[in-house]
Amino acid sequence: MVSGNRHTGKTTDGPTPRVPGSRTHLHAPARRLGNPGFAAMQAFIYTTLPARVVFGQGTLARVGDEVRRLGGGRALVLSTPQQIGEARALAERLGPLAAGVFAEAAMHTPTDVTERGLARVRELGADCLVALGGGSTTGLGKAIALRTDLPQVVIPTTYAGSEATPILGETEDGRKTTLRSPKVLPEVIVYDVDLTLTLPAKLSVTSGINAIAHAVEALYAEEANPVVSMLAEAGIAALARALPRIAADPRDREARSDALYGAWACGTCLGSVGMALHHKLCHVLGGSFDLPHAETHTVVLPHAAAYNAPAASGAMACVAKVLGTSADGAAQGLFDLARDLGAPTSLREIGMPEDGLDRAADLAAASPYWNPRPIGRTAVRALLQAAYDGSPPRVSSLPAFPTETAHA
Numbered sequence: 260m261v262s263g264n265r266h267t268g269k270t271t272d273g274p275t276p277r278v279p280g281s282r283t284h285l286h287a288p289a290r291r292l293g294n295p296g297f298a299a300m301q302a303f304i305y306t307t308l309p310a311r312v313v314f315g316q317g318t319l320a321r322v323g324d325e326v327r328r329l330g331g332g333r334a335l336v337l338s339t340p341q342q343i344g345e346a347r348a349l350a351e352r353l354g355p356l357a358a359g360v361f362a363e364a365a366m367h368t369p370t371d372v373t374e375r376g377l378a379r380v381r382e383l384g385a386d387c388l389v390a391l392g393g394g395s396t397t398g399l400g401k402a403i404a405l406r407t408d409l410p411q412v413v414i415p416t417t418y419a420g421s422e423a424t425p426i427l428g429e430t431e432d433g434r435k436t437t438l439r440s441p442k443v444l445p446e447v448i449v450y451d452v453d454l455t456l457t458l459p460a461k462l463s464v465t466s467g468i469n470a471i472a473h474a475v476e477a478l479y480a481e482e483a484n485p486v487v488s489m490l491a492e493a494g495i496a497a498l499a500r501a502l503p504r505i506a507a508d509p510r511d512r513e514a515r516s517d518a519l520y521g522a523w524a525c526g527t528c529l530g531s532v533g534m535a536l537h538h539k540l541c542h543v544l545g546g547s548f549d550l551p552h553a554e555t556h557t558v559v560l561p562h563a564a565a566y567n568a569p570a571a572s573g574a575m576a577c578v579a580k581v582l583g584t585s586a587d588g589a590a591q592g593l594f595d596l597a598r599d600l601g602a603p604t605s606l607r608e609i610g611m612p613e614d615g616l617d618r619a620a621d622l623a624a625a626s627p628y629w630n631p632r633p634i635g636r637t638a639v640r641a642l643l644q645a646a647y648d649g650s651p652p653r654v655s656s657l658p659a660f661p662t663e664t665a666h667a
Contacts, residue, residue, distance in 0.1 A: 420523070563642070
């Protein structure tokens with residue numbers, strides 16, 4: 260278990276061996292620090308995320324203790340409408356610690372739902388939030404915490420990983436915006452492997468690949484560092500190992516434990532360093548076209564990896580190694596993982612209208628995240644077309660990035 264205050268963090272500066280995937284490895288010459296015998300030593304900055312993690316089987320029974328530990332006495336239990344039964348059962352388990360249930364969480368955290376949640380908080384006099392579910396419920400808890408500073412206990416039932424991040428994406432009037440703030444980082448995460456045993460295999464796969472996307476982008480993020488790169492590799496490996504076993508037997512406890520650990524590792528990576536093109540595209544597609552979150556990440560990831568491969572060869576080599584593909588086969592390996600496990604591989608099949616691709620490219624290029632390869636509208640439009648068609652990712656199919664009109 261890890262404990263800490265979400266409003267503080269530690270920063271360390273110091274030399275460390277160069278690790279494939281770190282930004283210094285990809286974009287800057289080696290710089291000797293300290294012992295001159297280690298030419299690959301690099302300077303880096305790593306900020307820890309303060310949070311308490313309770314991981315195991317049967318840990319749902321400890322939620323009441325965690326609420327009391329935070330000083331809570333009137334917890335509002337949050338869920339989606341689909342999980343209202345589980346939310347009510349948890350409220351009964353909490354007994355007098357539970358103020359009530361709000362079961363309206365929705366994809367992409369619509370602000371109108373948040374407003375109704377805030378009204379429920381005020382009505383019940385809630386002093387703590389307990390979010391039970393996937394990324395939608397976690398997002399609702401974060402949105403309420405941003406506005407109230409109420410402490411949060413999150414109980415993930417999918418592999419979204421957002422519970423481990425200080426990142427909140429909200430949707431209003433068909434547009435999704437993202438912010439990063441220590442106010443939205445949950446104080447406590449309770450991982451109970453038992454709660455994932457009934458997660459359908461198909462959803463397990465897309466949720467798991469969504470988590471893998473966090474780690475892939477962490478390897479080439481602007482703030483990439485050796486600590487996060489090691490965690491990213493471990494998270495990708497755990498999920499790549501677990502997902503085929505879960506697809507074969509959803510009640511494989513060992514595989515479920517691996518996947519839940521991988522989700523935490525990948526989410527922690529996303530929370531520790533910045534996002535890049537992949538997440539930008541998924542936020543545009545989800546917020547503007549109401550596409551399903553995990554499925555969108557699953558479809559886009561191989562193509563975003565192919566797009567960035569020319570500028571992030573070290574990161575892609577690390578992903579390829581974990582997936583057991585050739586050194587330049589990371590993007591294809593991610594595509595094959597999704598296809599072989601029966602996940603969607605095209606935007607078409609998850610509801611994206613083809614006539615929306617131009618608008619999506621415009622939105623992505625208009626206000627891009629930092630990315631190792633400049634984000635050019637023409638190249639992004641080609642990426643989106645390949646993702647829409649479900650074509651295998653091809654690095655060579657995109658315009659050469661040094662000559663395109665781009666935003667960095």
